[in-house]
Amino acid sequence: xxIAIVTGGSxxxxxxxxxxxxxxxxxxxxxxxxxxEKAEAVAEKCRAHGVKAMVKQWNVADYAACEAAVKEIKxxxxxxxxxxxxxxxxxxxxxxxxxxxxFDAVVSxxxxxxxxxxxxxxxxxxxxxxxxxxxxSSVVGISGNAGQANYAASKAGVIGLTKSAAKELGAxxxxxxxVAPGFIESDMxxxxxxxxxxxxxxxxxxxxxxxxxxxANIVSFLASDAASYVTGQVIVADGGMI
Ligand code: NAP
Numbered sequence: 001x002x003i004a005i006v007t008g009g010s011x012x013x014x015x016x017x018x019x020x021x022x023x024x025x026x027x028x029x030x031x032x033x034x035x036x037e038k039a040e041a042v043a044e045k046c047r048a049h050g051v052k053a054m055v056k057q058w059n060v061a062d063y064a065a066c067e068a069a070v071k072e073i074k075x076x077x078x079x080x081x082x083x084x085x086x087x088x089x090x091x092x093x094x095x096x097x098x099x100x101x102x103f104d105a106v107v108s109x110x111x112x113x114x115x116x117x118x119x120x121x122x123x124x125x126x127x128x129x130x131x132x133x134x135x136x137s138s139v140v141g142i143s144g145n146a147g148q149a150n151y152a153a154s155k156a157g158v159i160g161l162t163k164s165a166a167k168e169l170g171a172x173x174x175x176x177x178x179v180a181p182g183f184i185e186s187d188m189x190x191x192x193x194x195x196x197x198x199x200x201x202x203x204x205x206x207x208x209x210x211x212x213x214x215x216a217n218i219v220s221f222l223a224s225d226a227a228s229y230v231t232g233q234v235i236v237a238d239g240g241m242i
Contacts, residue, residue: 001025001051002081003230004223007060007117008032010039012063012186013136014229016212018053020220022046026082028053029058029073033087041063060087060113068121079128081119082223085114085135085158090188095149110154111161118165118176126172132223133169135162136215137180137234143242155180159234166232175231177222182238184210205240 004021008014010032028046030037039055046053058065088110088134091102114135125131141155183200
């Protein structure tokens, strides 16, 4: 099968995506910002599926770091077939009180990181005339959310970037899609106050949070030949929230 890069693969949704793509038979590069030990544990689970897995730590917001990492991956394993832009952060706060650095950190990681990786890996995929790029947006990028102007802007940006890249790369056989999850169990949502979680659950038709594996299944589909005529799409998986 192919070679897949999963950014932010050390925890949560990214860990589930890494394991699912390994189960699908792909060799996996697991990126993280700092939790190398957790990423190594994910790599072990991937290897149990009989594929190769390696951990690479770099900051997706840093263009030069992305370039260096992708160059190493290409030299060690070859041109990636699948790129999953999953790394993301939150720095929540009401708009009128939000500090510029709260805005910049979220946009440079969640949107800048997607731009960096899509440009660098997308160029290689174009030359190879094949590839699938899947980026994690969020329902918040479609509907907005009080306290998350920075995050919502970054995730709306991911949708615009995905649709534009799909139009540019399609003729070279590279598909570009996004997944927009709702409220998924992970470290990112664990830290929310109980009151906020209760309120969120009240808005979900299915009356439960999603599981990382439920997002990984959609990424697996979009990365596969089963989705060979799907590009420029945003698949919402939110249990009927928006
Ligand atoms: P999470 O549990 O907080 O994990 C975030 C991952 O991103 C970690 O692996 C982290 O690495 C990595 N990361 C953060 N900043 C990075 C950087 N600058 N460079 C490289 N890696 C970086 O998050 P999650 O809940 O699984 O979310 C995964 C993605 O889904 C995010 O894009 C998020 O916005 C999106 N999403 C999540 C939900 C949800 O309800 N959970 C809903 C909609 C969308 P370290 O472990 O090293 O810190």
